Amino acid sequence: MTGTAPAPTTAPAAPTAEPRTLAEAADLTRSPEFAGNTGGGFGGFGGADLPPPLVGPMAEVAAAYQEARHDPEFYAEYTRLLRDVVGRPSPITAADRLSDGLGGARIHLKREDLNHTGAHKINHTIGEALLAKRMGKRTLIAETGAGQHGVALATAAALVGLECEIHMGAVDVAKQHPNVVRMRLLGAKVVSVEAGQRTLKEAVDSAFDVYAADPERYLFAIGSVVGPAPFPDLVRDFQSVVGREARSQFLTTHGRLPDAVIASVGGGSNAMGAFTGFLEDREVRLIGVEPGGQGDEAGQHAATMSFGSPGMLHGMNTLVLQDAQGEPAEVHSIASGLDYPGVGPQHAHLAEVGRVEYVKEGDDAVLAAFVELSRSEGIIPALESAHALAHAIRIAPTLPAEQNLLVNLSGRGDKDIDYVAERIGMTGEADEIVR
Ligand SMILES: *Cc1c(COP(=O)(O)O)cnc(C)c1O
Numbered sequence: 001m002t003g004t005a006p007a008p009t010t011a012p013a014a015p016t017a018e019p020r021t022l023a024e025a026a027d028l029t030r031s032p033e034f035a036g037n038t039g040g041g042f043g044g045f046g047g048a049d050l051p052p053p054l055v056g057p058m059a060e061v062a063a064a065y066q067e068a069r070h071d072p073e074f075y076a077e078y079t080r081l082l083r084d085v086v087g088r089p090s091p092i093t094a095a096d097r098l099s100d101g102l103g104g105a106r107i108h109l110k111r112e113d114l115n116h117t118g119a120h121k122i123n124h125t126i127g128e129a130l131l132a133k134r135m136g137k138r139t140l141i142a143e144t145g146a147g148q149h150g151v152a153l154a155t156a157a158a159l160v161g162l163e164c165e166i167h168m169g170a171v172d173v174a175k176q177h178p179n180v181v182r183m184r185l186l187g188a189k190v191v192s193v194e195a196g197q198r199t200l201k202e203a204v205d206s207a208f209d210v211y212a213a214d215p216e217r218y219l220f221a222i223g224s225v226v227g228p229a230p231f232p233d234l235v236r237d238f239q240s241v242v243g244r245e246a247r248s249q250f251l252t253t254h255g256r257l258p259d260a261v262i263a264s265v266g267g268g269s270n271a272m273g274a275f276t277g278f279l280e281d282r283e284v285r286l287i288g289v290e291p292g293g294q295g296d297e298a299g300q301h302a303a304t305m306s307f308g309s310p311g312m313l314h315g316m317n318t319l320v321l322q323d324a325q326g327e328p329a330e331v332h333s334i335a336s337g338l339d340y341p342g343v344g345p346q347h348a349h350l351a352e353v354g355r356v357e358y359v360k361e362g363d364d365a366v367l368a369a370f371v372e373l374s375r376s377e378g379i380i381p382a383l384e385s386a387h388a389l390a391h392a393i394r395i396a397p398t399l400p401a402e403q404n405l406l407v408n409l410s411g412r413g414d415k416d417i418d419y420v421a422e423r424i425g426m427t428g429e430a431d432e433i434v435r
Contacts, residue, residue, distance in 0.1 A: 040229020119411030147179025224267025228315030239273025
């Protein structure tokens with residue numbers, strides 16, 4: 001099993017005292033070169049490129065958020081809900097059977113799949129709901145693709161007593177029937193968008209139009225560390241609980257930090273959540289894993305950090321997968337939560353300054369990792385999370401046995417089982433029949 005760890009040369013800093021505010025919890029002053037500045041900039045990335053009617057409303061959100069960050073009562077309510085509703089802290093599981101089979105470095109899992117609603121997204125949707133309530137808004141509005149953000153937001157809206165309106169392309173409404181029912185059961189209004197290609201892009205435009213027409217009523221609740229300032233900061237701060245918990249759990253259990261923290265990157269919220277607590281620990285490798293899809297040709301992947309170029313998307317300056325005309329490119333991923341042609345601006349910055357390594361894993365390696373974790377640990381991971389896992393499985397055998405890899409298992413895979421069964425040719429029939 002786990003070898004005796006050599007004593008670390010310098011003892012890692014003990015976890016800081018319990019924070020009293022979100023500003024203390026997601027302490028940016030410790031690593032300003034990585035975290036960006038309060039104006040929403042991350043090096044040359046980020047910012048807020050908005051149509052004139054939304055400049056005022058977004059400034060209002062930014063100001064309200066700054067106040068909330070420093071308010072101990074806001075933080076107390078947020079952490080109470082994370083504990084009593086989400087079930088935090090989520091544990092870290094040592095994937096011993098998986099690691100024994102692979103050899104090399106040991107793999108550990110931060111279990112965001114055990115959260116209420118089954119993924120990390122609830123960490124920030126609850127924060128957004130509390131902010132909306134504090135601002136006196138009546139309705140949370142957002143778009144959703146596969147429905148995961150919509151379900152997490154509808155859950156948070158029900159929890160704090162707000163209305164919720166989710167825009168979804170008509171094609172996705174048909175494909176994601178269970179999530180449409182979930183959202184409606186949770187009391188959300190689901191709007192099917194029949195325009196254009198009838199998918200995510202049109203849903204974004206539709207939700208945005210409704211928001212722009214009445215910003216007094218709505219908070220536009222963005223689903224990842226993307227969009228105009230302050231959302232990349234705001235979503236990261238709410239997700240930072242993941243890395244903060246993981247760091248202190250790892251120190252308590254192992255007396256040292258993990259050698260690497262590995263997370264999947266779609267928009268980048270679960271990765272920023274896992275990485276933020278470790279940014280200052282320069283000896284800890286941080287690795288973001290993007291969907292390599294079926295190959296390196298345009299349209300076969302959604303690996304923005306590998307193949308993107310600077311551009312504007314959804315109100316932010318970031319890396320974008322774009323065609324020759326500067327239009328967002330077609331993207332593909334086996335995991336619907338990762339097929340986004342952009343990436344959070346802080347990731348673009350962290351790559352530029354060399355603090356985070358970005359790699360990609362393709363569909364086949366991801367499917368293999370999905371099956372391997374299910375069989376060796378009894379945990380069915382989300383296909384999104386299986387990207388991070390696939391990379392850990394790839395590098396573990398090349399690393400010494402004293403090393404520890406911490407994988408952010410961002411969600412559970414129940415939603416993916418039908419798709420995976422079809423891909424690997426597994427039927428729903430019994431293995432044996434007894435007469
Ligand atoms: C939505 C989702 C992701 C991708 O979003 P990020 O903002 O990149 O974290 C990853 N894992 C799961 C389980 C998701 O639901």
